Amino acid sequence: MQLILGKRAGDAGLASFEALVLPHAAAAYNLARYLMGNEEEAKDVTQEAFLRAYRAFDRYQDRNALAWILAIVRNVSYSALARAGSAQQQAVAFDEDVHSSGESMSTAAFGHPEAQVDRQQNADRVRELVARLPLEFREVVVLREFEELSYKEIAEILAIPEGTVMSRLSRGRSCLRALAADEGTDDAV
Amino acid sequence: MMQCKEVRERLGAYLDGELDERTTPLVAGHVSGCTACNTELQGLRQLQQSLRTHGRWSMPPGFDAELRQRLHDSDTEDNPRAVAVSSDDTPRSNEWGRFVAGLAAGLVLGVTLYLTLVQPTLQGHNLAGRVVALHVQSQLADHLVDVASSDQHQVKPWFQGRINYTVPVYNLADAGFPLLGGRVDYLDGRNVAALVFRHRQHRINLFVWPTAGAGIKLPASETLRGYNLVAQSHNGLDYVAVSDLNQKELETFLRTYLTQAS
Numbered sequence: 001m002q003l004i005l006g007k008r009a010g011d012a013g014l015a016s017f018e019a020l021v022l023p024h025a026a027a028a029y030n031l032a033r034y035l036m037g038n039e040e041e042a043k044d045v046t047q048e049a050f051l052r053a054y055r056a057f058d059r060y061q062d063r064n065a066l067a068w069i070l071a072i073v074r075n076v077s078y079s080a081l082a083r084a085g086s087a088q089q090q091a092v093a094f095d096e097d098v099h100s101s102g103e104s105m106s107t108a109a110f111g112h113p114e115a116q117v118d119r120q121q122n123a124d125r126v127r128e129l130v131a132r133l134p135l136e137f138r139e140v141v142v143l144r145e146f147e148e149l150s151y152k153e154i155a156e157i158l159a160i161p162e163g164t165v166m167s168r169l170s171r172g173r174s175c176l177r178a179l180a181a182d183e184g185t186d187d188a189v
Numbered sequence: 190m191m192q193c194k195e196v197r198e199r200l201g202a203y204l205d206g207e208l209d210e211r212t213t214p215l216v217a218g219h220v221s222g223c224t225a226c227n228t229e230l231q232g233l234r235q236l237q238q239s240l241r242t243h244g245r246w247s248m249p250p251g252f253d254a255e256l257r258q259r260l261h262d263s264d265t266e267d268n269p270r271a272v273a274v275s276s277d278d279t280p281r282s283n284e285w286g287r288f289v290a291g292l293a294a295g296l297v298l299g300v301t302l303y304l305t306l307v308q309p310t311l312q313g314h315n316l317a318g319r320v321v322a323l324h325v326q327s328q329l330a331d332h333l334v335d336v337a338s339s340d341q342h343q344v345k346p347w348f349q350g351r352i353n354y355t356v357p358v359y360n361l362a363d364a365g366f367p368l369l370g371g372r373v374d375y376l377d378g379r380n381v382a383a384l385v386f387r388h389r390q391h392r393i394n395l396f397v398w399p400t401a402g403a404g405i406k407l408p409a410s411e412t413l414r415g416y417n418l419v420a421q422s423h424n425g426l427d428y429v430a431v432s433d434l435n436q437k438e439l440e441t442f443l444r445t446y447l448t449q450a451s
Contacts, residue, residue: 014264018257019412023433025256026248027390033246043252047259054260065435066389122243130244144205145240148389151207170201177236 017057020065021050027066027147028073034130034142035077045080049073064153071157074139081135129179137172144169191219196226204233245390257415316377321413323374324394324431327383333392334370334385344371348382354426356382356397359449366393366442386442391434393442400427410436419443423450 028049033042049072053060060068130138143154151169155162196219202208203216220226327333336347345358351373360368369385374396386393400422411418417436420429421443430443 014260015412017260018415019417020435020437022257022260022415023391023417023435025253029248029252030246039249042246043249043255046252047256050256050260051263054263119243122239126239126243127246130240141240145237146245146390151202151205166202166207169205170198173201173233173236177232180236 013057014054017054021053021057021069024066024069025050028069030146031070031073031139031142032077034138035074035135036080037131041080045073045076049076052076066147067149067153067157070143070147070149074157125183129176129183132179133172133175137168137175140165140168141172141176191215193219193223193226196220196223197229200226200230200233204230204237253415317408317411317413317418319376320396320418320429320431321416323376323383323396324416327372327374327385327394328392333372335372337370339368339370341368344368344384347371348373352380352382354399356384356426357450358384359446361386361442361445361449364442364445365389366445388432388434388438388442391432393430393432393434393439395443395446396427396429396431398427400425410440412436421447423447 025046029042029046032045032049033039036042036045049069053069053072130141133141139158140154143149143157144151149157151162151165154165154169158165196216199208199212199216200220203213203220208216220230336344338344338347339360339362341358341360345356348356348358348371356371358368358371362368366386366388369387369392372383372385373380374383375381376396376398379398381396381398384395384397386395409420411420416431416433417439418429418431419436419439419442420427422428428443428447430439430446432439432442434442
């Protein structure tokens with residue numbers, strides 16, 4: 001009988017997990033997609049992160065749900081990257097992934113900045129630039145620019161001091177602008 | 190007076206609103222007088238804009254549902270297993286364990302069937318369901334706002350002539366909920382005002398209509414199909430906020446809004 005009661009508690013747990021944590025699935029996927037570099041692994045990582053979060057949900061104490069799930073996504077991503085090899089290899093794999101799947105940037109658009117570039121091309125270009133950042137800069141850029149987390153929240157997720165968040169973010173942004181300038185798209189990015 | 194070098198190191202944090210009260214005016218003062226640093230700041234701002242507009246990876250189609258399903262599956266498969274393990278003591282209790290496991294599994298199946306088969310039809314008939322449907326529709330049809338403006342003095346008069354009551358309009362940008370605009374939706378045979386706000390990447394629809402009879406016929410808060418609803422009557426108007434934002438922040442949003450409205 002206790003077990004059935006336990007089961008009921010589980011249902012309530014799932015409902016509140018769905019209400020609190022699941023709304024952050026899009027943010028979780030975006031981070032996973034940028035850390036892993038391809039759709040399949042990003043999906044795997046996101047699912048694994050949510051399953052882990054759900055299993056640990058009874059220990060969740062009214063914290064910032066977004067920061068919490070993103071920290072778990074990051075942990076799961078790093079474990080997966082460590083299994084797959086170094087982060088460096090992964091960056092190379094990303095490029096191949098982008099180019100082989102036909103998502104590559106339009107060289108015509110770069111050659112002619114005045115040409116109309118559609119939304120998809122803009123997206124491809126911006127994502128490619130972020131993907132080329134070293135992992136440690138990429139993650140702070142994603143957490144700040146897309147999720148608009150505070151330096152304090154990012155510091156907690158990464159377990160580093162706030163000052164380090166500031167300097168990494170600053171270097172990450174400089175890198176992005178330099179990369180964009182190399183591409184000759186400085187005025188667009 | 191701050192030097193360019195010191196300012197450059199802090200421009201990102203300035204843009205992010207992360208500088209302390211003492212440094213912020215120093216950087217602001219420098220930037221307003223220094224063309225080079227100002228250009229640098231605009232560059233950072235443009236980068237931010239470009240990333241936010243184009244950079245986000247959206248979830249592959251169906252992934253959200255897949256994720257939800259995986260969670261439900263893990264929920265149903267974990268518990269019967271726990272029963273089987275805990276009932277290994279004697280053959281007799283093992284039988285009992287299987288019985289309980291079967292009962293638990295049956296219960297789970299029943300609940301799942303109820304949720305998937307019965308509940309949606311019930312939702313179709315209740316107010317919360319219809320409001321969520323409007324919220325979803327506003328995102329899908331790319332028809333979030335009819336009047337796109339963060340200026341409350343522009344949005345408020347826009348409603349006049351379109352609906353027959355006055356809607357208090359406030360931009361809560363300072364509290365982290367910038368106003369994106371307004372829209373008129375059709376609900377239960379009449380036009381209702383919908384105000385649209387943003388919080389991080391989340392969109393919030395705030396529906397406002399005159400309180401009828403005994404007041405709002407909604408629970409104070411509810412979760413439906415992954416969307417959260419928070420409702421309250423205030424000064425003769427019903428306010429219903431809907432979003433994929435978490436319940437707590439949505440409650441904060443409505444509370445902040447009603448504080449403005451009083």
